Amino acid sequence: xxxxxxxxxxxxxxxxxxxxxxxxxxxxxxxxxxxxxxxxxxxxxxxxxxxxxxxxxxxxxxxxxxxxxxxxxxxxxxxxxxxxxxxxxxxxxxxxxxxxxxxxxxxxxxxxxxxxxxxxxxxxxxxxxxxxxxxxxxxxxxxxxxxxxxxxxxxxxxxxxxxxxxxxxxxxxxxxxxxxxxxxxxxxxxxxxxxxxxxxxxxxxxxxxxxxxxxxxxxxxxxxxxxxxxxxxxxxxxxxxxxxxxxxxxxxxxxxxxxxxxxxxxxxxxxxxxxxxxxxxxxxxxxxxxxxxxxxxxxxxxxxxxxxxxxxxxxxxxxxxxxxxxxxxxxxxxxxxxxxxxxxxxxxxxxxxxxxxxxxxxxxxxxxxxxxxxxxxxxxxxxxxxxxxx
Amino acid sequence: xxxxxxxxxxxxxxxxxxxxxxxxxxxxxxxxxxxxxxxxxxxxxxxxxxxxxxxxxxxxxxxxxxxxxxxxxxxxxxxxxxxxxxxxxxxxxxxxxxxxxxxxxxxxxxxxxxxxxxxxxxxxxxxxxxxxxxxxxxxxxxxxxxxxxxxxxxxxxxxxxxxxxxxxxxxxxxxxxxxxxxxxxxxxxxxxxxxxxxxxxxxxxxxxxxxxxxxxxxxxxxxxxxxxxxxxxxxxxxxxxxxxxxxxxxxxxxxxxxxxxxxxxxxxxxxxxxxxxxxxxxxxxxxxxxxxxxxxxxxxxxxxxxxxxxxxxxxxxxxxxxxxxxxxxxxxxxxxxxxxxxxxxxxxxxxxxxxxxxxxxxxxxxxxxxxxxxxxxxxxxxxxxxxxxx
Numbered sequence: 001x002x003x004x005x006x007x008x009x010x011x012x013x014x015x016x017x018x019x020x021x022x023x024x025x026x027x028x029x030x031x032x033x034x035x036x037x038x039x040x041x042x043x044x045x046x047x048x049x050x051x052x053x054x055x056x057x058x059x060x061x062x063x064x065x066x067x068x069x070x071x072x073x074x075x076x077x078x079x080x081x082x083x084x085x086x087x088x089x090x091x092x093x094x095x096x097x098x099x100x101x102x103x104x105x106x107x108x109x110x111x112x113x114x115x116x117x118x119x120x121x122x123x124x125x126x127x128x129x130x131x132x133x134x135x136x137x138x139x140x141x142x143x144x145x146x147x148x149x150x151x152x153x154x155x156x157x158x159x160x161x162x163x164x165x166x167x168x169x170x171x172x173x174x175x176x177x178x179x180x181x182x183x184x185x186x187x188x189x190x191x192x193x194x195x196x197x198x199x200x201x202x203x204x205x206x207x208x209x210x211x212x213x214x215x216x217x218x219x220x221x222x223x224x225x226x227x228x229x230x231x232x233x234x235x236x237x238x239x240x241x242x243x244x245x246x247x248x249x250x251x252x253x254x255x256x257x258x259x260x261x262x263x264x265x266x267x268x269x270x271x272x273x274x275x276x277x278x279x280x281x282x283x284x285x286x287x288x289x290x291x292x293x294x295x296x297x298x299x300x301x302x303x304x305x306x307x308x309x310x311x312x313x314x315x316x317x318x319x320x321x322x323x324x325x326x327x328x329x330x331x332x333x334x335x336x337x338x339x340x341x342x343x344x345x346x347x348x349x350x351x352x353x354x355x356x357x358x359x360x361x362x363x364x365x366x367x368x369x370x371x372x373x374x375x376x377x378x379x380x381x382x383x384x385x386x387x388x389x390x
Numbered sequence: 391x392x393x394x395x396x397x398x399x400x401x402x403x404x405x406x407x408x409x410x411x412x413x414x415x416x417x418x419x420x421x422x423x424x425x426x427x428x429x430x431x432x433x434x435x436x437x438x439x440x441x442x443x444x445x446x447x448x449x450x451x452x453x454x455x456x457x458x459x460x461x462x463x464x465x466x467x468x469x470x471x472x473x474x475x476x477x478x479x480x481x482x483x484x485x486x487x488x489x490x491x492x493x494x495x496x497x498x499x500x501x502x503x504x505x506x507x508x509x510x511x512x513x514x515x516x517x518x519x520x521x522x523x524x525x526x527x528x529x530x531x532x533x534x535x536x537x538x539x540x541x542x543x544x545x546x547x548x549x550x551x552x553x554x555x556x557x558x559x560x561x562x563x564x565x566x567x568x569x570x571x572x573x574x575x576x577x578x579x580x581x582x583x584x585x586x587x588x589x590x591x592x593x594x595x596x597x598x599x600x601x602x603x604x605x606x607x608x609x610x611x612x613x614x615x616x617x618x619x620x621x622x623x624x625x626x627x628x629x630x631x632x633x634x635x636x637x638x639x640x641x642x643x644x645x646x647x648x649x650x651x652x653x654x655x656x657x658x659x660x661x662x663x664x665x666x667x668x669x670x671x672x673x674x675x676x677x678x679x680x681x682x683x684x685x686x687x688x689x690x691x692x693x694x695x696x697x698x699x700x701x702x703x704x705x706x707x708x709x710x711x712x713x714x715x716x717x718x719x720x721x722x723x724x725x726x727x728x729x730x731x732x733x734x735x736x737x738x739x740x741x742x743x744x745x746x747x748x749x750x751x752x753x754x755x756x757x758x759x760x761x762x763x764x765x766x767x768x769x770x771x772x773x774x775x776x777x778x779x780x
Binding site: 135150244 | 527529540563576594703710
């Protein structure tokens with residue numbers, strides 16, 4: 001029994017941010033009805049990686065959902081949406097602000113039909129203000145938020161965070177908003193609107209650089225792998241590769257010196273001294289580490305309280321027994337792709353297990369069934385297909 | 391009225407990951423009682439930035455909480471914890487797995503006293519498995535998860551993501567688990583255990599590199615600011631600085647060429663062609679952009695559907711009216727620091743406003759009041775202080 005069993009979601013999301021949110025709703029048992037364009041559906045269906053010419057990307061973020069195609073620009077398409085809304089609980093979208101309103105299915109409009117609907121939107125900049133009309137994309141939001149300026153090395157330009165966390169992190173914030181709103185509705189019977197922005201989400205992750213500038217006027221920019229506050233905390237070259245190490249205080253520093261055979265001199269006894277001499281320290285440390293492979297270096301710290309890890313590529317990470325034991329790599333039997341490996345759900349609850357083995361829908365797979373449930377006759381359905389409304 | 395009014399949280403979290411989670415609980419009205427070490431409290435109290443020698447970092451992630459000091463290693467400290475647990479709803483922690491068990495306040499032990507307790511822990515690697523005994527730190531988890539390998543430029547080494555998202559993102563996942571568990575308890579009366587790992591959280595953000603390798607055996611490593619699937623989507627140098635641009639499809643490419651005055655030749659008409667020739671394209675584009683400042687280049691795309699933004703530093707980001715209008719920078723009147731600027735709550739709900747104006751507690755600020763509420767006499771409290779239990 002999923003804890004969202006019986007909850008119906010009308011899901012206008014596409015690409016990454018929105019689907020990442022509604023994926024969790026599906027995992028916990030909600031009926032997620034994904035509205036897709038008649039002509040091709042969600043753009044993520046064209047995004048790699050592919051297996052049997054089908055998008056594993058789409059499959060990963062849309063497993064467990066249902067797909068109905070409809071033309072949101074047509075009056076009849078909009079009527080279907082209202083038919084769906086009548087007994088829905090949640091609406092999600094990550095269109096540019098104003099898009100759903102333009103098609104007559106905005107929050108104010110939907111509220112007329114379903115007063116307690118929970119209406120949740122992700123956008124780049126929010127529903128109000130000058131920027132709300134602009135298109136957003138993960139790298140553009142990263143640039144504007146300031147996060148690109150604090151990622152990467154000082155001697156390189158601003159650096160995009162590899163994975164699109166402007167999408168994923170914002171998706172998770174929307175999900176959190178949904179959980180709060182859902183709880184509020186159960187308590188009070190009232191629906192509400194949730195408006196989460198990619199810009200606000202990434203800004204909210206900046207931590208000390210924003211606090212330092214806002215309060216002390218001090219600019220902190222990117223510093224590569226080195227910490228601004230703790231030393232040594234960096235990534236070091238070894239005989240064969242790289243290793244990440246953090247020595248979190250003066251007591252660990254003594255341990256670190258004795259393990260690596262570094263002289264435990266007075267000039268580096270205090271964290272502030274080590275911070276002031278990071279470049280020299282790095283040379284000393286790498287001089288010692290060049291005698292070991294990353295794995296050998298890792299083993300040196302076994303049993304100490306110092307946090308270390310060799311830097312792993314995706315291939316190695318995928319074999320980590322700790323991740324596999326936690327079902328972070330799942331195999332789903334897909335009707336098009338056959339067995340496909342997807343990413344699991346990282347939240348482990350002892351009482352609420354996610355359902356992760358239902359494949360993603362083919363485009364419009366559930367159109368007929370959903371419309372039949374809504375009372376549409378076969379003739380009507382055929383006519384709508386003919387007219388390319390569905 | 392916060393939606394968590396009346397909910398009591400016994401909060402063992404410290405540093406960043408855990409406090410980032412319980413911050414949201416406080417925002418929505420829960421009574422968050424933070425357990426701190428008698429000798430110095432949460433290590434984040436020693437982390438910059440500082441204002442009047444007080445940590446703005448601590449203040450930002452602990453506003454709205456209460457602080458009680460106690461020695462968890464002492465029997466009497468453990469008794470206070472059990473007194474607190476008796477009418478608590480939620481316990482949070484981000485100690486290394488096994489730490490609370492060692493002190494007699496693990497889940498199985500607490501369940502004896504409070505069967506419906508929700509017991510939520512963040513750790514690096516989880517409560518089971520070979521790695522569970524190892525210490526974790528954001529940069530080490532980034533190294534192990536594979537995310538460091540897909541961040542940064544190909545000609546530089548693996549690159550840590552600037553902000554500690556191994557902490558913040560995992561904190562948010564724990565919060566989501568808490569919302570699910572809280573809902574489950576309201577429905578069934580049952581508590582449960584939530585176990586979220588930094589390793590699993592970051593692995594869950596890897597998206598296409600993990601899907602590509604797991605399904606096709608293809609290794610995707612870091613590619614700087616360029617997208618692996620869409621071109622042009624990159625960061626470009628302008629006359630004075632940088633600009634991020636994403637041209638998401640062939641139709642936008644035509645618009646892009648006409649705006650920048652690039653020849654719309656057949657060789658670059660299709661996304662796949664542009665992807666294959668990214669280096670040449672970048673030269674062509676930067677040749678055009680060198681005549682404009684980043685702000686001027688941004689303005690060129692005004693009214694088009696192409697997503698662009700100049701790359702902003704923290705100072706500029708902090709002045710973005712869109713962020714300010716959404717209360718992402720808040721000013722809190724702090725008894726020690728005076729007015730201090732902190733980071734707001736990015737989730738905007740029309741019915742559930744977060745409370746963000748309560749300052750963080752000084753160390754042990756609420757020790758006496760909380761113990762008095764639990765029925766401890768003044769004599770007893772003095773004796774506990776004498777014995778350094780509180």
